[in-house]
Amino acid sequence: MDPKEFTERFENWRLQIEKEIDHRVPSADTEPTKLHSAMRHSLEAGGKRLRPVLVCAVAEAFSSKSNPLPAAAAIECLHTYTLIHDDLPAMDDSDLRRGRPTCHKAFGEAAAILAGDGLLTLTFQILGEGYPTDPALANNLVVDLATASGSLWLVGGQMDDIDNEGIPLDVPTLSSINRRKTGALIAAACIMGARIGGASAEQVETVRQFGVCLGEAFQVIDDILDFTATEEQTGKSSGRDEANGKVTLATLEGLDAARKRAEELTQQADHLLSQFSANTDFLSALVRWMADRSN
Numbered sequence: 695m696d697p698k699e700f701t702e703r704f705e706n707w708r709l710q711i712e713k714e715i716d717h718r719v720p721s722a723d724t725e726p727t728k729l730h731s732a733m734r735h736s737l738e739a740g741g742k743r744l745r746p747v748l749v750c751a752v753a754e755a756f757s758s759k760s761n762p763l764p765a766a767a768a769i770e771c772l773h774t775y776t777l778i779h780d781d782l783p784a785m786d787d788s789d790l791r792r793g794r795p796t797c798h799k800a801f802g803e804a805a806a807i808l809a810g811d812g813l814l815t816l817t818f819q820i821l822g823e824g825y826p827t828d829p830a831l832a833n834n835l836v837v838d839l840a841t842a843s844g845s846l847w848l849v850g851g852q853m854d855d856i857d858n859e860g861i862p863l864d865v866p867t868l869s870s871i872n873r874r875k876t877g878a879l880i881a882a883a884c885i886m887g888a889r890i891g892g893a894s895a896e897q898v899e900t901v902r903q904f905g906v907c908l909g910e911a912f913q914v915i916d917d918i919l920d921f922t923a924t925e926e927q928t929g930k931s932s933g934r935d936e937a938n939g940k941v942t943l944a945t946l947e948g949l950d951a952a953r954k955r956a957e958e959l960t961q962q963a964d965h966l967l968s969q970f971s972a973n974t975d976f977l978s979a980l981v982r983w984m985a986d987r988s989n
């Protein structure tokens with residue numbers, strides 16, 4: 695697929711997803727207005743919408759007859775809750791997110807905690823309400839997303855990440871944290887797309903493996919971008935992560951090894967893709983775009 699067509703199709707999904715989010719999330723003038731303004735402040739700050747686009751693209755690869763947009767809006771609400779909570783002083787203590795002041799900087803800590811809570815619960819309300827004619831599908835989507843974002847995966851990965859701060863990690867421990875903290879949600883986006891597309895159990899398993907590769911590649915690339923960003927800013931040969939004592943594959947094994955690992959995972963994902971769908975043009979271009987992204 696040529697880059698122009700890829701950009702147009704991505705943009706088309708993005709616009710539909712943002713419309714669905716707008717439709718599903720209470721407006722900023724709904725009481726309590728501070729809470730709904732805080733939820734929308736973070737949701738509308740313009741993230742890449744990667745996870746919801748993955749839901750739609752995988753569903754489309756299976757020639758879906760069900761609407762992927764409620765699930766897409768739901769996963770973006772969940773992702774945005776994790777970012778709001780991750781930015782809090784008790785966690786990463788960040789001032790900026792998606793080019794805007796973080797939720798707690800703009801609305802205060804209590805409102806940011808509650809905005810995250812509101813988005814997390816809304817996620818499952820959207821899934822519960824979004825598939826009224828197919829309750830079995832709604833049930834599967836709830837279980838997929840709750841599992842990926844619960845204490846065994848996303849929340850557990852975040853716990854271990856926080857608890858291991860400043861401790862020298864080995865590569866397997868680091869990979870385990872990344873698979874849970876970041877990879878599980880990306881894999882869930884793919885699995886949910888497959889369910890909406892009506893995939894068989896065997897196909898869902900191949901999609902799961904595809905999502906796991908993609909999720910791990912995403913984190914390694916994120917680490918490479920973090921590492922090189924500060925190299926460019928400071929002109930130093932060590933990246934921000936190393937200077938901050940944050941352990942990543944790039945700081946542990948070097949930039950070349952991290953780039954090699956990201957490319958291996960991308961190729962594995964591309965290979966798995968050809969096993970579960972014949973309609974792979976957009977997804978294949980999406981996998982490449984994720985590998986080549988610069989933010």
Ligand code: GRG
Nearest residue numbers: 741742743744776777779780792849852876916
């Ligand atoms: C608070 C339960 C809880 C979990 C937090 C998401 C997360 C777990 C931590 C964020 C830390 C981080 C920056 C991890 C790197 C990978 C990641 C999730 C990046 C942000 O996702 P993008 O790049 O963001 O898709 P946008 O803004 O484009 O949606």
